[in-house]
Amino acid sequence: MAYPQHLSAGEIEEFGREMDAIRNEVMDSRGDRDRQYILGVIRWQRSMALGGRIAMMLSLIVSPWGLLPVANWAAFLLLLLGGAVLLGLAKILENMEIGHNVMHAQWDWMRDPNIQSNTWEWDNVCPSDQWKHSHNVVHHTWTNVLGRDPDVGYGVLRVSDLQPWHRKYLLNPVINFILMMLFQWGVALHDLEMDKVMAGERRYDDIRPKLRRVGWKVWRQLRKDYLLWPLLASAFTLPVTLVLGLPVLSIAWAAFLTVAAGNFVANGIRNVWSNMIIFCGHFPAGVHHFLPEDVEGETRAQWYLRQLLGSCNIEGGKVFHILSGNLSHQIEHHLFPDVPSNRYPEMAPRVRALADRYGLPYNTGSFTRQFGSTTLRIWGFSLPGAAAAR
Template identity: 50%
Template sequence: MTSTTDHLTPEDYEAIATELDALREEIVDDLGERDAAYIHRIIRVQRGLEIAARAVLLGSSLPPAWIAGTATLAVAKILENMEIGHNVMHGQWDWMRDPKIHSTTWEWDNVSPAEQWKHSHNFVHHTFTNILGKDKDVGYGILRVTPEQEWHWANIPQPVYNALLAMFFEYGVALHDLEIDKIRAGTNDPEETRAKLRAIGRKIRRQWGKDYLAFPLLSGPQFLSTLSANFTANALRNVWAHMIIFCGHFPGDIEVFEEERLDGETKGEWYVRQLLGSANITGGSLFHLMTGNLSHQIEHHLFPDLPSNRYAEIAPRVRALCEKYDLPYHTGSLSKQVTSTWKKIFRYALPGPRTEQSEPSEPDRAPVERPVAA
């Protein structure tokens, strides 16, 4: 695999770790009332949108009410999953010591049980980011998204798999912690697998009972139109979450790594692996909010437990660090990242690696004079 880090010395890695540790400490020391007010405000807005959507859908047999209610409910679900649930369960707001907004107590509006998600995502993915064979998020076990992954004939229809995964993304996430590869190989713990399946089943029953039974029943004779509205809102939320997450992990020349990379990996090397294995999406403040600030995927991978409202603030400094050490800072518009990601999914559905790099996210590495580390 081509490396973009051959020019870095051990002293560079140490300096990178020192700078990023200092940046993190600066933000942690500055957390306070304005940050707490931010998350409380977002939760109020999200709950207000959901209440409004449920009320409008009581008249869901009328097309304008169905459209308005469905769109509002989809926005509410996106906010809950992306900016609130994902980030609360990362521990970004644990510093407030509020038991209602804490990683140990939050259960999100999603069929994936919070505890299983926190293991597969917070621990496995964020520890082993883009390590082939360790990070199950590389292709989610069904997609070949890099030439380093072994090709199999089952990859040929993967564009279809991906489209289905997008629509039903929450179910794919729910099954993620089961480690299907171990089940296929017979190396899983059967009792542990059954316990996880029971937890998933309970969560699905809870979500279906709410969205596909309780609220449709409240709308009386408009049961079917309300049910369809709820299904559509969930599908829209799933497609949006899938798109944002894939655009943060798979576009352009995002790098993957062999497991040997972990041997003796230093803090600086871990930071650089996060930089090389992530991509940002450009946009305005409302767009960043609706992505859960995962449009700042680079900053999120560097500092997964820092409050998401701070990512836009630190992004210019992270980018400057990349320029200082001649490292790529992958970023681009949503359309560019979506196109690049889907090109990979179609290309690597076919056998054989490609020697040339995929189209890079912009801006690409610019030649700079690399400083000598202190």
């Protein structure tokens, strides 16, 4: 492995033993406060989702095509957009602090049948079993190893000088924006490795079973957000339109489209935020990438070292960390992916102190700094000759 030259093999192994000690101490101390934390987050998430959907329903009463003779545009927009934002935040919580971490088996120790990694299906068009393979197994094993970690550019972006430049990378800024807006759809395709299918390295028949499962999950999500909830909104208007003699079909259709639009905005909020947090944890300046030969014969201690060098943190307050799924502590997450996420803030100072003692970089910065650095790097790597630290 290409590790920092100032460390001997013995020092790296001692570094690994100290990392193990931090992990074991936290894992041994799991208990009721952790249980209450995740149960509380789930209650908040479900309350926010329900509140957001109720607010969008109530917006129909004061909408220009709604149930009152005089429309109130301000109240309508406040309820509709406020509901969409609240639902978007609920989707962020479900995907990042709950779903992602549950699927990492962080909460399996509770033996709660409703919060188990092998049964949780998250609010996302990507099936959870495919996410666990592409993310937990592949990405966390081969973090930032070119050719083995599909998260290095996701098959469409150039994010490292170890990736040979091709003309297609001139579209880096455009593709980066598309990935941000359609993030959950990119996640759904991730485990299919469509780039290899298009390059002829895999056959379409090889991915057909996975593609069918993606189709099942896409239908489940679209049905919920763009059919069932909008239909419920239409039904909500029905009694009043019948009593007052209002045009039933036109108001029902307007209600359907209004709630569907609100759900679309909520999904967009989740997509943009998830993309920004995840990219800021993997692509800012100073992040290291590796070649397959660098990790041949890699020990656990060297794996710890690679996770430290290949991950980046984002500084912020408690609410920010929760809304990021504690992936603002990306370094700690990559070092200890099965440790409950609420423990990362208390582990971070210890990990940083250990890195400092061994003369190793600990890549952290404000959200503005990490996002700006990530964006500039992605734009810069669209051009030939761009270089950065491995």
